[in-house]
Amino acid sequence: MRSEQQIRFTKLWTEVQPAVAMYVRAIVRDPHATSDIVQNTAVVLLRKFDEWDSSRDYLRWAMGIAKFELLAYHRNSGRDRLVFDESLLDALAESWPSVISEVDHEQSALQDCLETLSPKAREIVNLRYFGGLKVPKIAEQLGLTAGAIRIALMRIRHQLAGCVERRLQVHGGDA
Template sequence: MDTDIGADPAASPTAPAARPPDKSVLFLPLFLRNERPLYAYIYTLLPRRADADDVLQETSLVLWDKFDVACPPTDFLAWARKVAYHKVLDFHKKTRRSQARLSQLFLDKVAAAAAEPTLAAQLEARREALNACVEKLTPQSRELLTHRFAEGATTQSTSEQVGRSVDAVYKALAKLRQSLFECAQTLLAREGCP
């Protein structure tokens, strides 16, 4: 049997066909790079963290199912936001918690504003500045914030947990808010962010 050593094996009729790239190899880096801005977008439309978490999970599943390896989206984040927007609409249809429901027009306007690259970048810069400022707080101040802003917490329940009066907790939180605001503004001004 003659074998041409210089022959291209891909040109051979018995060579295996090129396999398409693994879906996870293409999808996961795109998703991980865009997960935080996608979550920020969803959280803008659903201010309860638990609701935003649920919608992000549902959105992630749809993105995975609809991701086409042969033709990936040219702007992954724009595509992901579109899917998330429809999941938010589904969420509002399923849950009729408040009688004062947001109108479709209002949701459209908020979604469009939140998708603006400059606004998204500003929100991300503010979030990072706030996180940096929270890290600078004393352990007692961080503990107070953690208790107060836990899911379902009230100022009354926080005062019981930290062993301070409700009035003292109100005053401490007001000082913390002002301190965090000033710290974040200083950091943003240093970075040239509005």
């Protein structure tokens, strides 16, 4: 593979890798298996990069490769009770690019809305969702009761949901 092709592949893969990883993670709950499948997908894409028709959407092509890697994973791990059939994987792979676009808009709106929270509310959100702390630990750390934290989280989630919804409506889904 020529240097220009390697650079082009790297740029394209870097752009679509998060979407491919989210697709795989939505189907395979094991983080180690997800990582392996995404890496295998990247290897196949790299090997077959010369075969990619640049008039085709790269994300859709990558999703097709990821689908085959998922099928191989499920075939090789017969111990799993829940196995998706190929038609479901086809449907998911086909619709995933539009789902990712919608998730990106929602994520952007949520990020904007998080910035509108008060510092205390932002701290509670950070401790709970980014720090992974449970309500009793947050209460202990902030010197509040667990009930106060639960109520605060309920209000914060309600506030964020309303904010995200308004931003998506105002921007027609383009937060």
